[in-house]
Amino acid sequence: MTRPMQIALEEAKAAAARGEVPVGAVVVSPSGEIVGRAGNRTLEDKDPTAHAEMLAIRAACMALGTERLIGCDLYVTLEPCPMCAGAISFARIRRLYFGADDPKSGGVEHGARVFSRSTCHHAPEVYGDIESGPSRALLRTFFAARRD
Numbered sequence: 001m002t003r004p005m006q007i008a009l010e011e012a013k014a015a016a017a018r019g020e021v022p023v024g025a026v027v028v029s030p031s032g033e034i035v036g037r038a039g040n041r042t043l044e045d046k047d048p049t050a051h052a053e054m055l056a057i058r059a060a061c062m063a064l065g066t067e068r069l070i071g072c073d074l075y076v077t078l079e080p081c082p083m084c085a086g087a088i089s090f091a092r093i094r095r096l097y098f099g100a101d102d103p104k105s106g107g108v109e110h111g112a113r114v115f116s117r118s119t120c121h122h123a124p125e126v127y128g129d130i131e132s133g134p135s136r137a138l139l140r141t142f143f144a145a146r147r148d
C-alpha cells in the first residue's frame with residue numbers, strides 16, 4: 001500500500017474510534033511531503049462540512065500559506081461527495097486518488113459527477129479504486145455496528 005493511502009486509512013480508523021464515519025484524507029505536496037491529514041470530524045466539530053477532505057485541504061493550505069494547492073495530490077479512502085469534489089477543484093488539486101467508490105453519496109463517478117460539468121474549471125486527474133478493500137471493510141463494520 002502506498003504510504004499516503006496508509007496514513008489516510010489510519011485517519012479513517014481514528015475517525016471510527018471517535019464515532020465518526022470512517023473516512024480519512026491526506027494531501028501530499030509536489031515534493032512528496034505530507035502537508036495535511038485528517039479524518040471526518042462532523043460530530044466533534046458540530047460542522048456538517050468537516051469531511052476528511054475539507055479538513056486535510058484546510059490544513060495543507062495553512063501549512064503551505066496558500067489557498068491553491070497547485071501540484072498537490074489528495075488521497076482519500078472514499079469517493080468524495082459533491083461538496084468535497086468542489087473544494088478539490090477550487091484548491092487546484094493535481095491528482096485525486098480515492099479508495100472505495102460511493103454510489104450513494106459520491107460526487108465524482110456517481111451523482112453530480114462534479115468534475116465532468118462545464119461549470120467545473122479545474123478537474124484533477126482521478127484514480128479510483130485505490131486500495132479500496134480495507135476502506136470498504138472499515139465502512140461496512142462501522143455501519144453494521146450502528147444497525148444493531
Ligand SMILES: [Zn+2]
Nearest residue numbers: 051080081084
Ligand atoms: Zn465530502
